[in-house]
Amino acid sequence: MTAILIACVVAAATTESLPEPVRPFLSAKAKDGTKVLSDKDVEKLAQMPERTRQLLGAAVESVILGSADHLRILLSLDLPPQDMDLLLQDNCILCHSDPGNVRPRALFSPDPAKQKSNPLLDLREFVGDTHFRRGLSCSGCHGGSPKDESMTEAIAKRWPKEDERHRDRSWIPDFCTRCHSDPAFMRGFNPTLATDQLSKYKESKHGILLLREKDSRAAQCVSCHGVHGIRAAKSRKSAVNPQRLPDTCGVCHANPQHMAGYKTDSGEPMPVSQVAEYKASVHGKALLEKGDLGAPSCAGCHGSHAPMPPAVASVAQACRRCHALNGQLFDASRHKIAFEKNKWPECGQCHGKHAIARPTDALIGDRPGTLCHDCHAQHARDNALCDKTSARFRAALDELSSGRAEVAPHEIELAEKGLDVEPLSRAVTELDEALLQTRSRMHSFDLGTFERAAAPAGEALVKARQSIDTANADYRFRQRGLLAAIGSIGVLALAIALKLRELGRRRKGQ
Structure with a gap:
């Protein structure tokens, strides 16, 4: 009874606080006799700020919001x-x-599938759209005014006719950049957003296909950003968020039917395996599985609004955005000359393109099956220094890696014995860092540079082994000390026992 009374009081208070035009909606009933607005809906109305209630009342009074069912949807x-x-x-x-x-x-529905309405008009997506949230709504693109109570001639006036705009999509970039290429206009919404997208797009492969060759299969703004649910790239729901971008690009580039007829610069059919290869690569796993947003996605290497198939010279420049030191070392190496002579992509020749795997020491060496030897056997057969250098690289790395595998487990073992493992832990950390630098210096392809980087790693390994020896010696000393202490205590206990025995005999003799 108390709960019913409280509910009645709340309902009465809600009714009194709502604008007059809205109040009849509270008692409106559906065909089955149940109330259209649930108690939860009424509670939401009660929690609305005064300004929102006034706007709600105005919308109902103008009959733009004309039913309780419509209010329930909102x-x-x-x-x-x-x-x-x-x-x-x-x-x-x-x-x-x-x-x-x-x-x-033409219905904006919160559930288009259930409503069997236009899937492009998803109301939940639209109210999350970055344009809507910044006050740019339907009229910003479609024309007219958000205050109009009926359709006007200004609506869709700036759009091509329906059959034309679906057949020829070349109007879209100019349409979007009416705002996005205007610095003065964009400054009022997002001063940090670039306004050169159109100029870049026109020079991109997509732009050339769409704008010059009138190929409407080419990607344009809507292809990547969507229509009514556009979000900022930082949003995880955005189609161009780094973690969603591979799938967005894959809508076209992983679709054999869509890519049919396109060819690479060499005249071969355009592959459609890039997305699958990327997802299995070291970069793909870092971005998609580990959530490392610093790992490159499609736009990180190809660019966003100006993507082009990378030329041989530009591949390394894309890689150097992250791997700068490796690029500097390569520039000073003898391989630089050979790669330019043969027109090989610097990084891609050894590491591949989209399916880049985590490099291992197994790539290095002078034996058949290693990357170095197989390349040298084909292109530097008469240069014995090539295999000699790669053999030394591999031998040094194997020695350091096996040494690291030897000393690292002792850290836990010694800690369990209660020994000081800080010197060993510090030495292993130094070894890991030195190994990283040593592997990086291989890109110099110079034995002297490599040896200078490997020297600190060797020193760290020696320190680690010395730390283990010192800890083990300390442990043995403790063991001997403990045995000596136990022995001394035992002798003392025996002496005390004998003394007590002697004293006992004396008492009996008295």
């Missing part, structure tokens, strides 16, 4: 007050989200 979005305010001030959204007012083809 409340189901669970929008914060500031977003609900934006929605209630936009007659375009209000009208097109009313299932009793528009056909499914």
Whole structure:
């Protein structure tokens, strides 16, 4: 009874606080006799700020929001007050989200699949759109005014006719960049956002295909960013978020039907395995599995608005954005000359393209099957120094790696014995860092440079072994000391026992 009374009081208070036009919606009933607005919906209304309630009342009074069912749909979005305010001030959204007012083809629904409406008009996606959240809604693209209560001639005036705009998509870049290429306009919304996207796009492979060759299969703004659910790239829901970008690019580039007929610069059919290869690569695993946003995705190497197939000379420049030291070492190496002579991509020749695996020491060496030897056997057969250098690289790395595998487990073993492992831990850390630098110096392909980098690693390994020997010696000393102490205690205990025995005999003799 108490709960019923409280509910009645809350309902009465809610009714009194709502604008007059909204109040009849609270008692509206569906065909089955149940109330259209649930208790939870009424609670949401009660929690609305005063300004939001006033906007709601104005929308109902103008009959743009004309039913309790329509209000229920808007409340189901669970929008914060500031977003609900934006929605209630936009007659375009209000009208097109009313299932009793528009056909499914033009209906913004929170569940298009259930409503069997246009999947491009997902209301939940739209209210999360970065344009909507910044106050740029339907009229920003479609024309007209958000305050209009009926369709006007200005709506869609700037758009091509429907059959034309679907057949020829070349109008889209110019349409989007009416705003995005205007620094003065964009400054009012996002001063940090670049405004040179169109100029870059025109010079990209996609732009050339679309704008010059009128190939509407080529990607344009909508292909990557979407339509009514566009989000900032930092959002995990954005189609161009780094972790979602491979799949976004793969919509076209992993689709054999879509890519049919396209060819590489060498005249071969365009491959469609790039996305699968990338996901299995060291970069793909770092980005997609470990969540390392510093790992490159498609745009990290190819660029975003100006993607082009990388030329031989530009491959290394893309890699050097992260692997700068390796690039500097390579520039001073003898391989630089050979690679330029043969027109090989610097990094790609050894590491590959999209399916880059984590490099291992097994690539190095003078034996058949190693990357170095197989290349030298084909292109430097008469130069014995090549195999000699790679053999020394491999021998040094094997020695250091096996040494590291030898000393590292002792850290836990010695710690379990209660010994000081800080010197060993420090030496292993130094060894790991020196090994990293040693492997990097291989890109100099110079034995002297490599040996200078390997020397600290060797010294760290010696320190680690000495730390183990010192700790083991300390442990043996402790063992001997413990045995001596136990022996001394035992002798003392025996002496005390004998003395007590002697004293006992004396007492009996008395």
